[in-house]
Amino acid sequence: MAPSAETEYGDNVEVPDNKSRVTVVGSGNWGSVAAKLIASNTLKLSSFHDEVRMWVFEEVLPSGEKLSEVINQTNENVKYLPGIKLGRNVVAVPDLEHAVRDANMLVFVTPHQFMEGICSRLVGKIREDAEAISLIKGMEVKMEGPCMISTLITDQLGINCCVLMGANIANEIAVEKFSEATVGYRENKDIAEKWVRLFSTPYFMVSACQDVEGVELCGTLKNVVAIAAGFVDGLEMGNNTKARQFKRSLREMKAFSQLLFSSVKDSTFFESCGIADLITTCLGGRNRKCADAFARNGGKRSFDELEAEILQGQKLQGVLTAKEVYEVLRHRGWLELFPLFTTVHEICIGRLPPTAIVEYSHS
Ligand SMILES: NC(=O)C1=CN([C@@H]2O[C@H](COP(=O)(O)OP(=O)(O)OC[C@H]3O[C@@H](n4cnc5c(N)ncnc54)[C@H](O)[C@@H]3O)[C@@H](O)[C@H]2O)C=CC1
Numbered sequence: 001m002a003p004s005a006e007t008e009y010g011d012n013v014e015v016p017d018n019k020s021r022v023t024v025v026g027s028g029n030w031g032s033v034a035a036k037l038i039a040s041n042t043l044k045l046s047s048f049h050d051e052v053r054m055w056v057f058e059e060v061l062p063s064g065e066k067l068s069e070v071i072n073q074t075n076e077n078v079k080y081l082p083g084i085k086l087g088r089n090v091v092a093v094p095d096l097e098h099a100v101r102d103a104n105m106l107v108f109v110t111p112h113q114f115m116e117g118i119c120s121r122l123v124g125k126i127r128e129d130a131e132a133i134s135l136i137k138g139m140e141v142k143m144e145g146p147c148m149i150s151t152l153i154t155d156q157l158g159i160n161c162c163v164l165m166g167a168n169i170a171n172e173i174a175v176e177k178f179s180e181a182t183v184g185y186r187e188n189k190d191i192a193e194k195w196v197r198l199f200s201t202p203y204f205m206v207s208a209c210q211d212v213e214g215v216e217l218c219g220t221l222k223n224v225v226a227i228a229a230g231f232v233d234g235l236e237m238g239n240n241t242k243a244r245q246f247k248r249s250l251r252e253m254k255a256f257s258q259l260l261f262s263s264v265k266d267s268t269f270f271e272s273c274g275i276a277d278l279i280t281t282c283l284g285g286r287n288r289k290c291a292d293a294f295a296r297n298g299g300k301r302s303f304d305e306l307e308a309e310i311l312q313g314q315k316l317q318g319v320l321t322a323k324e325v326y327e328v329l330r331h332r333g334w335l336e337l338f339p340l341f342t343t344v345h346e347i348c349i350g351r352l353p354p355t356a357i358v359e360y361s362h363s
């Protein structure tokens with residue numbers, strides 16, 4: 001690893017540090033792959049420090065060892081990404097404050113339901129010049145209305161936040177199968193391009209799109225659709241039914257996004273974050289898998305139970321997002337405009353049977 005300014009020049013000499021330091025906040029399935037991607041690039045790009053800190057929500061493994069210690073010993077996240085070397089320059093850090101201290105590039109990648117708590121712990125603890133990017137697919141619903149995770153980060157921490165979304169099933173990228181992703185940004189194209197450089201590899205092609213809300217809403221809403229796709233699979237309704245759902249869901253995703261933010265562009269739905277993520281998640285994602293099991297069990301086993309059994313600690317985002325979307329729709333009087341989103345939530349909470357997924361509308 002490159003020597004730090006302190007070891008090279010002695011403690012008393014002020015050396016300007018023009019290099020960026022990256023911390024990944026989160027170490028689940030995608031968090032670990034993101035750390036691996038980034039770490040392969042910080043070694044190559046002279047504008048970044050080699051070391052990538054990865055904050056680990058500490059847990060004790062069945063062996064009695066701490067997850068962060070095992071990651072640092074083996075260079076593998078044995079729980080969330082077994083069998084994949086992260087890169088020796090990835091350092092697992094269980095203390096959140098310590099993980100973010102010194103970093104000017106913060107990559108947030110945790111299940112969305114934990115972000116409010118994480119942000120409140122980070123207030124006053126991060127560098128003032130920090131830039132953030134969120135890889136998190138989800139949103140919060142507050143009294144004032146829906147709040148995207150990038151907005152939560154900006155509002156709570158007072159920093160700019162881009163997003164990175166796409167057709168990105170983490171286990172496939174972990175073994176370096178080709179995929180694309182979209183960085184959504186608000187105004188500062190230079191920052192977006194810096195994120196693009198940090199993530200891009202020959203097997204992970206990233207492009208920038210000036211539509212932060214559109215990109216983030218695509219990533220968020222497709223998780224609701226993946227639940228619907230799982231119901232269709234679990235009921236063995238076939239490909240035509242599933243394709244019909246793609247059609248309907250794209251329409252609802254676009255209408256919902258553009259009702260919330262008139263700035264959302266049509267073209268965003270044709271980027272990796274849009275149609276491509278919708279398809280991959282409905283074919284191979286965790287939300288689809290758990291919803292398939294839910295429908296096969298006739299809705300008699302809860303999503304919480306299935307999530308724990310099937311995902312072994314990884315988290316579903318779609319069920320919670322369906323509830324959050326439903327709250328927005330109900331509050332605004334839009335339920336009837338969004339029959340697919342509405343029906344998904346009503347099936348998840350047991351108000352409707354899984355078969356209702358094709359009964360809601362014949363449009
Ligand atoms: N896994 C995938 O293929 C992809 C996931 N994403 C998104 O990335 C985000 C993060 O997902 P993953 O990295 O896959 O996580 P995951 O679902 O694999 O893992 C769950 C993570 O949550 C942590 N955790 C559990 N309880 C916690 C608590 N109370 N506070 C804080 N952390 C806690 C666990 O330690 C673990 O790191 C989600 O929004 C997901 O939609 C996006 C693209 C691909």
Ligand SMILES: O=C(CO)COP(=O)(O)O
Pocket residue numbers: 137166167168169170226277280281284285286287288316317
């Ligand atoms: O977002 C994803 C792929 O882009 C992963 O989706 P799941 O959480 O359903 O596995």
